[in-house]
Amino acid sequence: MPDHKFELLNAYLDGELNPQQHRKTEAHLETCEECRAELETLETLSGTLAEVPLPEFSPPEQLVANVALQLPRKPLKEPASRKWLEYGWWLAPIGLIATWAFISIYTVAGDLVGAASNLGLVENASIFAGNSTNYSALLGRFGLLDPSMLEWLVPSETFIRQFFSQLIWQVALAMLYLSWIAIWWVRQTRLGPKQQFGN
């Protein structure tokens, strides 16, 4: 017994299936009596609905006149809040890119200043120096780690911490930016006014 395709029959009837689905459904209908009967019922239903006539409404001129009597002098201006929302919406990606640029520049500048400091070109590089505790060094100070281990553990910890802090920043900003693009895309693909259905 073939699997029924009841869920596709509405779309089939309305011509909304893609060519492949259409062909498959058509082939299925040739072999499935139940689905054929269901399709026939749907077609009959459409025919029954079409039988309901429209009454004779007032002519359009009358409608125009009636509406004109009730219209305010001018259409409402676009609400200011909506305009600000629109500005804010477009400022969001600019802000994200600016934040990313600032952090990148700060990091590169910090590296350069650090290098210059090591070379003795800069005396006070404290503005760019992190003040976070190096836990390997701390443990070493209490004698819990060998000095030989500290030689590679301290720079490794510094590197890993810098790397991960950078990674987290970059990924967080990228995610926010991608989210913005996704929302923008949805807004573009969904046409129509913004008021809620059924309000």
Added chain:
Amino acid sequence: MITQAQKGDRNAFGELIRVHAQGVQSVVYRMCGNQQLAEDAAQETFIQAWLKLPSYRPKSSLRNWLYRIAVNTAIDMLRKEKRIIPNTIDDLNLVDKRPTPERSLVSAERSEIVRDTIIALPDTSRAVLILREYEDLSYREIADTLDIPLGTVMSRLSYARKLLKDKLSLQLELHAEVTYA
């Protein structure tokens, strides 16, 4: 014309009403099932459209934008009227194209049953059904008009047709039994 109307040109807006009057009247009537209420709802739809015109973006179809306002207005008016009893057969102003008065009456009664069954559907499913069956909108257009996902259009349409099928088959059978007894 739309741009002119957006700037406050009432004549241009009047022209838009003339173009879309029939479609809007059809949608609100199918949603309400009552001629007087539909006339009021059509007026209200165009008043709302005038007020909201500045926020309309020409990239979307004006017809579908108006249909959306029409659907919402009809639902609001029905709620205010607390779902008034659907009109009698006389209200339909049916054009009698049938050869005999008896056949015309049977047809009008059938129409009334169908119309009342549609009105009894949930608002959301009814809107989708009407836009599909009477306004011949594609699923994509219905989704855009009602601002709902495509999948929801399909499920609501399927639900509405199933409900109608079940209710109508029973109602029309009863009607046929009474008529032809």
